[in-house]
Amino acid sequence: MTSRRALVLIFGGALLAAGCGGQGPRQAAPAPSPSAQLQRCTRALESVGTKGVSYAAIVRRRTVAYRRPGGAPLQRFGRLNQNGVPTVFSVVGVERARSCEPAWYRVQLPLRPNGTTGWVRAAAVDVAPVHTRIVIHVRARRLELFRDGRLVLSTRISTGSPETPTPLGRFYVKERLIPTDPHGPWGPAALGISAFSPLLKSWVQGGPVGIHGTNDPSAIGRPVSHGCIRLPNATMRKLFASTLAGTPVIIVA
Numbered sequence: 001m002t003s004r005r006a007l008v009l010i011f012g013g014a015l016l017a018a019g020c021g022g023q024g025p026r027q028a029a030p031a032p033s034p035s036a037q038l039q040r041c042t043r044a045l046e047s048v049g050t051k052g053v054s055y056a057a058i059v060r061r062r063t064v065a066y067r068r069p070g071g072a073p074l075q076r077f078g079r080l081n082q083n084g085v086p087t088v089f090s091v092v093g094v095e096r097a098r099s100c101e102p103a104w105y106r107v108q109l110p111l112r113p114n115g116t117t118g119w120v121r122a123a124a125v126d127v128a129p130v131h132t133r134i135v136i137h138v139r140a141r142r143l144e145l146f147r148d149g150r151l152v153l154s155t156r157i158s159t160g161s162p163e164t165p166t167p168l169g170r171f172y173v174k175e176r177l178i179p180t181d182p183h184g185p186w187g188p189a190a191l192g193i194s195a196f197s198p199l200l201k202s203w204v205q206g207g208p209v210g211i212h213g214t215n216d217p218s219a220i221g222r223p224v225s226h227g228c229i230r231l232p233n234a235t236m237r238k239l240f241a242s243t244l245a246g247t248p249v250i251i252v253a
Contacts, residue, residue: 045093045106052149054133055091056172056246057107057125065118069095069104074118075111082205083175083192088245090172090194091127092117102127110174110194112206114167132243134173134211136229136251138166141221143211143229145239153238158219158230164199166227166251167209171195173247176240179212187213187233189240193249197227211249212236 048055065074081087093106102122109116133146138159145153160166175192182188190212200207211229213236214220220232231239 045095048091048094048105051133052131052146054130054246054248056128056130056244057089057091057105057120058128058246059087059089059120059125061124063120063124065089065107065109065120067118069119071119074116075109081110081175083177085175085177086245088172088174089120089125090246090248094122095119108170108172108194110208112196114169114171114195114198128246130244130246130248132247134239134243134247134249136166136249138168138223138251138253141223143231143239145242147242153235153242155231155235155239156221158214158221158225159223160197160225160227161223164197164226166225166229167195167198168251168253169195171209171249171251173211173243173245173249176243176245177210182213182233183215185215186210187215187231187236189213189236191240191243191247195249195251200226211239 059077059079062076062078064076066072067074077087079087089107089109091105091107094102095104097103104119105122105125106117106119109118131148135144135146136157141157141159143155143157144151171194173191174194177190177192179186179188179190190210192208192210195209197207197209209227211231213233214230217232219230
């Protein structure tokens, strides 16, 4: 995040989308665990995903995220988000019907406070596996990309300054964006993640955090951003090409 005007340019409607899916074929949901099958799929919550494979939920139509299955509404979401790209959640759990078919998914949501989760009806989303994972080490100022649990890319980065720190926690890539100006402050590509700045709440769209390129190579390796992660542009192109929406992003100290 560089300025309010820059945020409008990168996160506004003048962007081309390169989302993860949208109207593709419906993917099979994670298979029920043996214990769930033995219990004839009671309504117990199952965790979803492994260190190498996680799952993304792509919204099929306008839907509601609930605080619990069948409970009070938490937030409404459209098929496309405010930037005009597919709305994507990260799946963290599943509740099955007695038939063993998924009935509800527990998903991480791109909302404040960071890490907010809710429940969406299984019929409202398509579920697809994601084989990538990003780990960001703030103090070391390094980003790592894993595919199927194996390290495939490692790069130096710029992180948030002490005054506007990069938030820590488990997030996910909520959107893939291409800036209109590849030579601008966001470089040639950007990954919007579900994290928000802990301090910049009055910024456009609530102060979202992203991973993007830069027009200031001297910033790489230093804590100088407003919370976003900056990469060398050539490396950002590689990361963008390899990373689907729904990819987990773990930010550690």
